[in-house]
Amino acid sequence: MEDYIPISYLNDFIFCPRSIYFHGLYSCFDKSMYSQAPQLRGESAHKSIDTKTYSDKKDILQDFEVYSDKYKLFGKIDIFDLKSKKLIERKREIKHIYDGYIFQIYAHYFCLTEMDFDVKYLALYDLIHNKTYPVLLPSKNKIMLEKFEKLVDDIQNYSLQANFTSTQEKCENCIYSNLCDISIC
Template sequence: MNEPIAISQLNDFIFCPYSIYLHNVYMESDESLYHASPQVKGKIAHETIDAPKASAQNRDMVAITVWSETLQIYGKIDIYRASTQTLIERKYILKQIFRGQLYQLWAQYFCMKEMGYDVKRLAFYESSTHKTYPISLPNEQERKELEYFIASFRRFNPSQPITVNPNKCRHCIYCSLCDKTNLGHVYE
């Protein structure tokens, strides 16, 4: 049996597979060593919704833990709006929707479906602008794409050579701690 993968790591893996390794190395460290202003803002924004709860008034479920035995993934959803059967992923700023963000939302969707929830709609919510961006439900081809991506994640070995992308590296919170580059990040 495979070790379960945290859904939150899917987007990070696309950004840089090596960042997952660095996260595991530094996760017991003081976050101030590597967290830059975007991560601090994101963490503060999530504090308002990260306590698991359900609202009796509108039946929204917030910060509920989800799991898929089939995909061997787990995580937390941001919001499930039962009245409209909508799964919503919150982002502070959403200039563009990246594939990794879609993988996260799709993974949450498949977990919820497997757990018996009726999810008819997906959306991203940009809290800085209060805009909602509807997303199509994943089709069978997209499910296979997600499964292939998860398999790639499982096969990754941090000792493999990686392609250093200076633009990505400069935006990585681990940039100044990474042994693959000597760049500084843009947040210093």
């Protein structure tokens, strides 16, 4: 793997390690060429951030690029309220709080703190149900922190040649199934 990992790889890698190769391969193409409906709906949740329409307040950091030298990660945070010191990751709908959601906000947290921002609170926000889910800081959840660090390490050391067996359910829901040579659907 390259030295710095896009934060978006964390969730992809949990879904299927091989998918990060297709993600990297096709990131330079128009996303509409290979994205499917769930991905496009998720992206629309971030549209107001990407177009800077969420807030004009000076104490809201949005569409902000972050990186971590320690974990070799980079990406963009969703919303950071400088006043309340709360970092928020918005999702279109939250049916279950997957580990990937937690690791994504951890990654944003580590990037921001490494860049000297004082982050005190983390939260996931469900846009459809207007519901907020507080997330413990990594220092308050050692098990998830260890899992996060193992995930980053696994991605850094992953080889496409490693033995891997997918499931039909995953391949059927994978946006790269038409491109993947071991897809089983």
